[in-house]
Amino acid sequence: MPEGRLTGKAILVTGAASGIGRATALRLAQEGASVALADRNLLSANEVAAEIGAMGGTAAALEFDAADAASCRRMVDQAVAALGRLDVVANIAGVLQRGPFAEIPAETWDATIAVNLTAMFHIIQQALPHLTATRGNIVNMASSAASRGVPLSAAYSASKHAVVGLTKSLAAEFKDRHVRVNAISPGPIATPLIMAIKPPPGHPQADIDWGQPEDIAAAIVYLASDEARFVNGTILSVDGGQTAAGR
Numbered sequence: 001m002p003e004g005r006l007t008g009k010a011i012l013v014t015g016a017a018s019g020i021g022r023a024t025a026l027r028l029a030q031e032g033a034s035v036a037l038a039d040r041n042l043l044s045a046n047e048v049a050a051e052i053g054a055m056g057g058t059a060a061a062l063e064f065d066a067a068d069a070a071s072c073r074r075m076v077d078q079a080v081a082a083l084g085r086l087d088v089v090a091n092i093a094g095v096l097q098r099g100p101f102a103e104i105p106a107e108t109w110d111a112t113i114a115v116n117l118t119a120m121f122h123i124i125q126q127a128l129p130h131l132t133a134t135r136g137n138i139v140n141m142a143s144s145a146a147s148r149g150v151p152l153s154a155a156y157s158a159s160k161h162a163v164v165g166l167t168k169s170l171a172a173e174f175k176d177r178h179v180r181v182n183a184i185s186p187g188p189i190a191t192p193l194i195m196a197i198k199p200p201p202g203h204p205q206a207d208i209d210w211g212q213p214e215d216i217a218a219a220i221v222y223l224a225s226d227e228a229r230f231v232n233g234t235i236l237s238v239d240g241g242q243t244a245a246g247r
């Protein structure tokens, strides 16, 4: 691989089998990082790892369940074993299930909070000694749903608001360890997660601007890199201006 903005960095990406996580893993590898691709979908994670290998990069696919504490912690240990060190954790795995609040099953609520929020608790706690050793950083996946209310997506929006609180709190707490913690708030990005609920043609929200997974990957490269060494506790909107426009 040619010299890149992340040459020498070892990066753990969760949710790396699809969408934003997949695009991020590919882009990080193009920038010279070695990557651990963690997902519940090992088959697809292996395919992404093979793509990276074919580019001359280094990647290891790891199976884990973000809803399971022990699995999260074991996966971090496996990533460190595979990469030999850990410079960056990109917490991207997430789920979105829509429905009226009154009808959300408790299991759906619990699963959303577990995957979108509590997994970050376990992964970051397990990764912290390694990130402290490398003066590394963390990039968490929030959402434009983290700064406004979203009808029919209360569990998702609540989990993403909490990701913002976690990110800011850890940025403040880890500052003296020289471990930076930032988050990205994407607007609508064309991935399997969201295309399933894309409004039909003619719907008032059908003609909004859609970003691509690569738009988010580019922002993660920046936050993960030493170019962002003075960026800490930031929630970076990557949404084509939709939050600014109040949409």
Ligand SMILES: NC(=O)c1ccc[n+]([C@@H]2O[C@H](COP(=O)([O-])OP(=O)(O)OC[C@H]3O[C@@H](n4cnc5c(N)ncnc54)[C@H](O)[C@@H]3O)[C@@H](O)[C@H]2O)c1
Pocket: 014, 015, 016, 017, 018, 019, 020, 021, 038, 039, 040, 041, 064, 065, 066, 067, 092, 093, 094, 095, 096, 115, 141, 142, 143, 144, 185, 186, 187, 188, 189, 190, 191, 192, 193, 194
């Ligand atoms: N697509 C968007 O418009 C959008 C907007 C804002 C935020 N996000 C966030 O970006 C992140 C990635 O979403 P995406 O759009 O790429 O979705 P996606 O469905 O394409 O990818 C999500 C990945 O997470 C993995 N995953 C889900 N549950 C898991 C679990 N229990 N254990 C392990 N892996 C699990 C899936 O297997 C999948 O590979 C999510 O956190 C999502 O909330 C997406």
